[in-house]
Amino acid sequence: MAVNPYLGSKRYETFSYLPAFTPEQVRNQIAYAIAQGWNPAVEYVHPEEISDNYWHMWGLPMFGEENVDTVLSEIEACHRAFPNYVVRFVAYDNYAQSQGLSFVVHRGA
Numbered sequence: 001m002a003v004n005p006y007l008g009s010k011r012y013e014t015f016s017y018l019p020a021f022t023p024e025q026v027r028n029q030i031a032y033a034i035a036q037g038w039n040p041a042v043e044y045v046h047p048e049e050i051s052d053n054y055w056h057m058w059g060l061p062m063f064g065e066e067n068v069d070t071v072l073s074e075i076e077a078c079h080r081a082f083p084n085y086v087v088r089f090v091a092y093d094n095y096a097q098s099q100g101l102s103f104v105v106h107r108g109a
Contacts, residue, residue, distance in 0.1 A: 030072065
């Protein structure tokens with residue numbers, strides 16, 4: 001895991017090269033994923049285990065969820081339960097049978 005010299009933070013995934021998303025940008029990304037028909041999910045991991053391939057799922061994927069606020073409340077519930085962990089949003093694409101989108105929402109301690 002490398003440190004981004006411009007942001008002074010660790011790089012986790014594609015969007016981590018950018019400044020942290022604002023709440024409105026997070027909302028827009030989730031709305032985009034839902035509009036694509038992708039299934040939202042929340043995952044978390046301890047910062048020391050970030051380079052492992054396995055992340056813990058916060059419950060099950062929210063199959064068919066169409067409400068952005070419901071997804072945001074699950075992200076916040078996960079962050080409250082694990083305040084020092086890295087929390088990310090994932091959207092699963094049924095057609096491609098893979099992740100359509102994923103990004104870190106909370107970078108942990």
